[in-house]
Amino acid sequence: MRLRHVVVGLGAASLLAAGAAPAALAGPGETTYILVSTGQTLPRNLDATVARAGGTVTKTYPFGVAVVEAGASFRGVAGTTMVRDAGFDADLGTQVALDPEQLPPASGNDDPFFDLQWGHVPVGAVEAWDDGVRGEGVRVAVLDTGFDTDHPDLAPNVNLDLSADFTGEGLEYTLPDTFSHGTHVAGTIAAADNAFGTIGVAPEAELVLVKVLGDAGSGNFEDVFAGIAHATAVDADVINMSLGDVQPRNSEEEDITALSVAMNRAVRHADQNGTTVVVSAGNDAQDLDGDGNLVRFLTSAPHAIGVSAYAPTGWVSDGWDGNFFVPASYTNYGTSMVDFSGPGGDTAYPGDENCTVGGLTRPCWVFDLVFSTGNGGWYWSAGTSMAAPHAASVAALIISEHGGDMKPAAVEREMRLRAIDAGKPGTDDFHGRGAVHSGH
Template identity: 50%
Template sequence: MKKSILYSAMALSLGMSANANALEFLYDAGGKFNQNKVNKVVANAGGSVLDCIEEISVCKVEFSTLEAAKSSGLNVVPNASAFIPKIENVPVGAQLTVAEDYLNPPNSADDDFLFDLQWGHQAVGAVEAWNAGNRGKGVRVAVIDSGADGGHPDLAPNINIELSRSFVPEETWDYAGPDSFNHGSHTAGTIAAADNGFGTIGVAPEAELVILKALSADTGSGDSYGTMQAMVYAANIGADVANMSLGLSVRRNGLYDIEGTPYDTSDDIQFETASIAQFIQTYGKAANYAKQNGVTLIASAGNEGTDLDHSDSLMKLPADLPAVNSISALGPRLWGKDSATFTDHLAIYSNYGQSAIDFAAPGGDYTSAFMSGGFDACNVAGLVRPCYVFDFVFSTGNGGWYWSVGTSMSAPHAAGVAALIIGANGGNMNPTHVEAKLRELAEDMGKPGRDDVYGHGKVQAPK
């Protein structure tokens, strides 16, 4: 694990908005940061400064109207909503025992009694990595998501409470919402649930988790600025990997959602189409800063089932940024009936595209719900469910565990593999070298070289 760097006041809070109808924007101040100068420039342009990220000279500012921002003469773009991509999920009450040994699911006899439900570990070769002594020890992983259940027995042993933070107003990092389906708990568990003789096991079970809440546990939404804060903070605390199973609501036609309704364009605001390049430049400063300071960035590719090589609609950010690795989702079909079945079909919902996908990883699928036998009763690890359910990804939730599918689930599998790679290298590794090792180890499953489904290949753990 790298030593922490730059413990400066990353976000300079300058007060909340006094105007409930004001609109928020991202302002790229450029150059060396000077708070007094920024305050003066923004005020002279008719706006107010709400907060700044000193390290990248980007501020959250507000203007009374959209037209006021457009005519300000400043490099401002809307503070677009961040959100959890739409997913399918099935709840599970899991207080059932199965029985230890590092064998592959569903016959591992592991004392983490729900491990037999985690087919994704076999798909990425996690168990073989563990047997080779690679378990993620000494690696710090930031989970930029909707917080997590800090008291969960599978998560608590690996969470660094002191470093975990919330960038969502009025929500603590460990507030995980009103029900079991906490997205951040699920992704955190896939990455590094503890191998503690209880419940599930993460891909890198000895990695350290830092929970960085950028999305509300209640609404599943946040804003671009919060995710930028989290990326910069992750770099400042010496995180080795950051997982971002989230998206930003920015469309190529200049529509920005700022209301937390990413799939409804009726309440979007229209900014110049040319502003898209400015938004990517401004937002990308946080990702570039993180990567330059040692953080390997992983993000979900999105769940629209879209060929991203030929899409003119919702952009895939942060996944499309050059500093970020975009992960598509794979899944089996009727794994509950046959654990030897192929687990690497492109999931029915997963985005794809040769120019967009860097790697593929297990994200679960529901194709088998439309197949003969999909609704038959299957029994895995003592749990009886419709067979298609076992093709989902099983992981930790708020006060329990649950199944879910999505590129939100594939990204943390890749993040866990990245943690295993870094751990195998002694716990410190430049992101460029991590990405090179991911490419070297990846299983090339499509056409030779980079392809539209698997990118450089399906991620594989170091053996």
């Protein structure tokens, strides 16, 4: 399902992060293959073995996965399963622009756009801040599209030295629009509390920006593997991946089971090295429990925390019932892959009625979306891509509260204890173990 977007302008910037790693490019007539070890580690002397078979190893990962460039005659090597790379997509969702000449309401907070960020209320962000918990000492890696690294709301918290691009496009978002998916996600997590623009749920967390998708929102498994390995290597406490893919398990073209094994290993590698992994559940309004013939990346990874989306209906309209936790019309659901829910926004509010908030007039449904940073400005968007960073931010707050060092199993356990039982009692199809909350 495609959702709509909404924008604000500021003036785009251009900067490539230090240490960015360009993607390896296949030569003429060559194809990118992924080798997945049949054991826990790759075979010894892999480079030489692959070379004798007519290929070149371009990357290896500590979770038993290698990337090879080779021609059509390449048939793999013993001890591995060979599969051609497949595709990944961001959950781009709905987008709506904000006119930069029209400021949102004056708030008690000195960041002028803060009043448009309804998602901070149901996750208990302000209460955590009031108790001195703001994400300090926690490093969050955002694996996504390109970013506006000069955005005044992001720049104070971005560690450019650790950020990296694995697509070959450069870390910076370069499309001529405001709808930068990666920038929106990063701002939801840790836009600075700086008397300007918006505020992230964990406004003192450190951001490591990792580009694994092209700016248009698509990419491949190789770059996602590289991003997970990089984020783990730089000791990220949390990884947010608002991206995913669905593949038929019995594909005639590729060994999807091998790709699933590789992705599960990548996520487990992060988990075993102290990195909590948060992923979006997807925007297809599908029951994730319903079809064993499909492999759903990344929610199916055992150590990934899957997040569905909820939204208020008519948040700023007269007669709103006060319920933030309405399952979004587009969100995937299912107890096997959804662990928690988070603020994702929705366009389900009916009709063309306008609402006015602090002098800003828009169709009422616009205010039900999630407002955050964009390329050269800010915009509203909706999707599980917006819900996941709210959950990643809550994880960051919990880790910060515990001194900045916490094992992923303990983080998830604490998230379960603090979650709001928003659906039916206990584990719920839409909300999993509950709607994420800071506990403050």
